[in-house]
Amino acid sequence: MFVVLLVVAIHVGRLNAGLDRTVNRTAVLVFGGFSASESKRKERQANLHAAHVDTTYRGYATRTRLMSVVHGVAAGVLSLYATRFVARVLEPSEVDAVGRLPLAVRAPAASFDALLPPGAGQYVYASAVTVVVGVGVALLTYGYRWYYPVFVADGREREIDRSLPLTVSFMYALARPGIDFPEVMRILARNKRIYGEAAKEVEVGARNIDVFGVDVVTAVETMGRRSPSTRFRELSQNLTSVLRTGGSLAEFLEREYREFREEAEVQQERLLTALSTYAEVYAAVGIALPLFGIVVLLILDLALDDLPLLLARVLVYGFIPLFNLGFVLYLSNVVDDVSLSTPTEEDLSVDIAPMGVRRRDDLAAEATYDPDGTALPADGGTTATDGGTLPATVPSHDRDRGDVRRNRQRLTVYRQVRDTIKRLTSPVRTVLKQPTSLLWVSVPVAILVVGLRIPGLLEDRVLTVREFDDLLIQSLLLIVGSFAVVYEIHSRRIEAIESVVPDFLDRLASLNEAGMTIVTSMNRIRRSDLGRLNEELDIIWRDIRWGADLRSALKRFERRMGTVTISRAVTLLTESIRASGDVGPVLRIAAERAKADRRLKQRRRDEMVVYIVFIYLGFLVFLAIVGVVVFVMLPNLPDSASVGGPDAAAAIGGSGIENIGQIDQDAWRLTLVHAIVLQGFCSGWLAGQFTSADVRAGAKHVTVMLVLGYAMIVVLL
Numbered sequence: 072m073f074v075v076l077l078v079v080a081i082h083v084g085r086l087n088a089g090l091d092r093t094v095n096r097t098a099v100l101v102f103g104g105f106s107a108s109e110s111k112r113k114e115r116q117a118n119l120h121a122a123h124v125d126t127t128y129r130g131y132a133t134r135t136r137l138m139s140v141v142h143g144v145a146a147g148v149l150s151l152y153a154t155r156f157v158a159r160v161l162e163p164s165e166v167d168a169v170g171r172l173p174l175a176v177r178a179p180a181a182s183f184d185a186l187l188p189p190g191a192g193q194y195v196y197a198s199a200v201t202v203v204v205g206v207g208v209a210l211l212t213y214g215y216r217w218y219y220p221v222f223v224a225d226g227r228e229r230e231i232d233r234s235l236p237l238t239v240s241f242m243y244a245l246a247r248p249g250i251d252f253p254e255v256m257r258i259l260a261r262n263k264r265i266y267g268e269a270a271k272e273v274e275v276g277a278r279n280i281d282v283f284g285v286d287v288v289t290a291v292e293t294m295g296r297r298s299p300s301t302r303f304r305e306l307s308q309n310l311t312s313v314l315r316t317g318g319s320l321a322e323f324l325e326r327e328y329r330e331f332r333e334e335a336e337v338q339q340e341r342l343l344t345a346l347s348t349y350a351e352v353y354a355a356v357g358i359a360l361p362l363f364g365i366v367v368l369l370i371l372d373l374a375l376d377d378l379p380l381l382l383a384r385v386l387v388y389g390f391i392p393l394f395n396l397g398f399v400l401y402l403s404n405v406v407d408d409v410s411l412s413t414p415t416e417e418d419l420s421v422d423i424a425p426m427g428v429r430r431r432d433d434l435a436a437e438a439t440y441d442p443d444g445t446a447l448p449a450d451g452g453t454t455a456t457d458g459g460t461l462p463a464t465v466p467s468h469d470r471d472r473g474d475v476r477r478n479r480q481r482l483t484v485y486r487q488v489r490d491t492i493k494r495l496t497s498p499v500r501t502v503l504k505q506p507t508s509l510l511w512v513s514v515p516v517a518i519l520v521v522g523l524r525i526p527g528l529l530e531d532r533v534l535t536v537r538e539f540d541d542l543l544i545q546s547l548l549l550i551v552g553s554f555a556v557v558y559e560i561h562s563r564r565i566e567a568i569e570s571v572v573p574d575f576l577d578r579l580a581s582l583n584e585a586g587m588t589i590v591t592s593m594n595r596i597r598r599s600d601l602g603r604l605n606e607e608l609d610i611i612w613r614d615i616r617w618g619a620d621l622r623s624a625l626k627r628f629e630r631r632m633g634t635v636t637i638s639r640a641v642t643l644l645t646e647s648i649r650a651s652g653d654v655g656p657v658l659r660i661a662a663e664r665a666k667a668d669r670r671l672k673q674r675r676r677d678e679m680v681v682y683i684v685f686i687y688l689g690f691l692v693f694l695a696i697v698g699v700v701v702f703v704m705l706p707n708l709p710d711s712a713s714v715g716g717p718d719a720a721a722a723i724g725g726s727g728i729e730n731i732g733q734i735d736q737d738a739w740r741l742t743l744v745h746a747i748v749l750q751g752f753c754s755g756w757l758a759g760q761f762t763s764a765d766v767r768a769g770a771k772h773v774t775v776m777l778v779l780g781y782a783m784i785v786v787l788l
Contacts, residue, residue: 099130102136119131147208228301245647260274506767517549554767593608593621676762
């Protein structure tokens with residue numbers, strides 16, 4: 072029990088600050104004297120920095136040793152109990168345990184057992200198992216803990232490389248009007264939810280400048296040295312050279328921006344070539360190979376017993392889903408676009424805090440911070456709110472700290488309750504904005520429908536596999552079909568918005584460069600035809616007329632839209648307004664970037680149409696051949712359920728094929744039906760991954776293929 076409590080304390084301690092501190096102090100107290108070699112320590116420390124692990128090297132190392140020892144002891148104790156339980160249950164008292172061992176180790180074990188006192192053998196073996204299991208688990212835990220930062224750093228490297236072009240374009244857009252680079256870093260750090268892992272790397276430099284007082288050159292060097300991305304390190308080194316020599320930062324970032332754009336076009340060509348190859352590989356291995364294997368195994372089943380049918384089931388229930396899953400995961404790592412997560416309402420609510428509620432930035436301007444991050448009153452903490460003096464036993468800064476903490480907790484709870492009520496009272500809006508939320512309704516409804524229909528099918532008979540398959544396929548169509556409809560509406564809405572964003576930014580930049588203020592330009596643009604944005608621009612103008620500043624109106628617009636493209640444009644516009652007010656060049660750069668991204672995305676979509684047709688044709692060929700097998704081959708093969716009687720034997724003998732085997736036609740027919748369903752289900756998701764780099768876009772393809780396959784099953788099979 073004590074060991075179990077230790078394991079629970081180590082893993083649950085992260086949820087409680089006091090318990091976590093106790094575990095860390097215990098680890099340092101017990102294992103603080105152990106240390107690795109200097110080279111290994113530097114390597115591990117670099118991995119922790121690259122993975123952004125929120126602890127020191129010493130704390131992580133000592134906690135790793137503590138976890139390894141505790142896990143090893145726990146595993147050893149559990150293996151001891153398990154060994155004794157198995158020995159009592161499986162070994163009768165009259166049978167010697169050595170006699171149950173394999174022949175190769177029986178003689179050495181008997182010799183060793185003869186050296187032990189009578190009855191001591193099982194205790195020695197149990198102790199050996201305990202030691203081996205305990206040491207093995209401890210070593211695995213130790214290795215996993217040091218491998219985990221490497222794994223996280225590798226993932227962050229890929230994400231940094233994907234988001235780096237967006238980050239560079241953002242820095243260039245802000246640096247061109249003349250904003251100081253430290254301020255550019257701070258702005259980028261504030262908007263890391265939009266610009267991803269590369270912005271988090273820049274946040275390291277901004278924090279070093281603001282918290283530790285480091286100069287900008289050293290901060291850039293540090294963030295580059297700690298980054299896991301080679302491209303980001305090269306950018307940081309070049310940026311450091313420019314800052315040291317006093318070169319033009321805007322010109323340097325412009326060159327980097329142009330290079331990234333050219334590189335994006337080259338990568339697009341490589342991506343399209345790779346996708347064409349992947350599509351051909353999938354058509355051959357994912358569709359043709361299972362089909363060919365099923366036909367061959369069906370023929371072999373005439374000569375062999377049950378092995379071909381077993382292999383066919385492994386092919387259908389194992390190879391088809393696992394191969395498609397692996398293919399989707401591989402494509403997601405290789406050919407995904409930079410599709411950063413859409414900001415949630417909780418993220419955006421931070422930017423639009425209610426008036427009168429102090430935020431951390433406001434507190435920093437008017438007060439100092441204590442180590443917990445809460446504010447101290449500017450008067451030193453002696454003045455009460457009514458003008459009197461607080462008692463000496465209750466310092467005013469403690470009371471202020473408690474009030475601030477309670478107000479933040481109330482505000483957090485209020486926002487959670489408000490968002491929950493908003494989702495429940497506006498289900499259509501919630502589902503259209505977040506299509507995956509529909510699954511919380513469709514899945515329980517499908518389960519309920521299946522549960523209500525099963526009792527009716529069980530009346531006076533047994534539920535057959537075919538009937539149960541019908542229920543599952545219909546439930547699957549309900550879930551995937553409803554999600555496909557909602558996601559298609561959602562994606563078309565986003566597509567309609569993103570298609571006019573480049574034109575919107577370009578017009579806004581032209582009017583601003585012509586001498587109009589940004590507010591006047593917004594009023595002029597809302598009278599033009601911008602499709603889906605016309606209504607939203609009217610709402611922005613209405614907010615401004617009712618007294619809202621432009622930044623708040625744009626932030627509300629961003630929250631209503633909830634798309635990554637709008638979030639990037641609004642963030643760039645609002646930050647440039649706050650930092651310099653010269654938004655014309657910023658908008659021009661944003662418009663160029665949006666147009667370039669739009670062209671690349673449209674070209675990829677056009678190229679992928681051909682390969683989606685290949686996938687559909689492959690599935691239709693799969694259906695056709697399965698139909699031929701079921702209607703032509705199976706009826707002309709001897710059935711094990713009917714062959715065996717004298718008439719059947721005479722018929723076989725009369726035909727001259729006395730030695731032919733029999734096959735289980737019902738089992739093969741059921742396997743082929745499941746092959747159709749699994750192939751359609753898996754191929755549809757992969758089609759979405761090809762077209763949009765988003766597996767959710769395959770829901771409509773899954774629905775179409777399932778409908779085609781189920782229609783063939785119902786009508787023909």
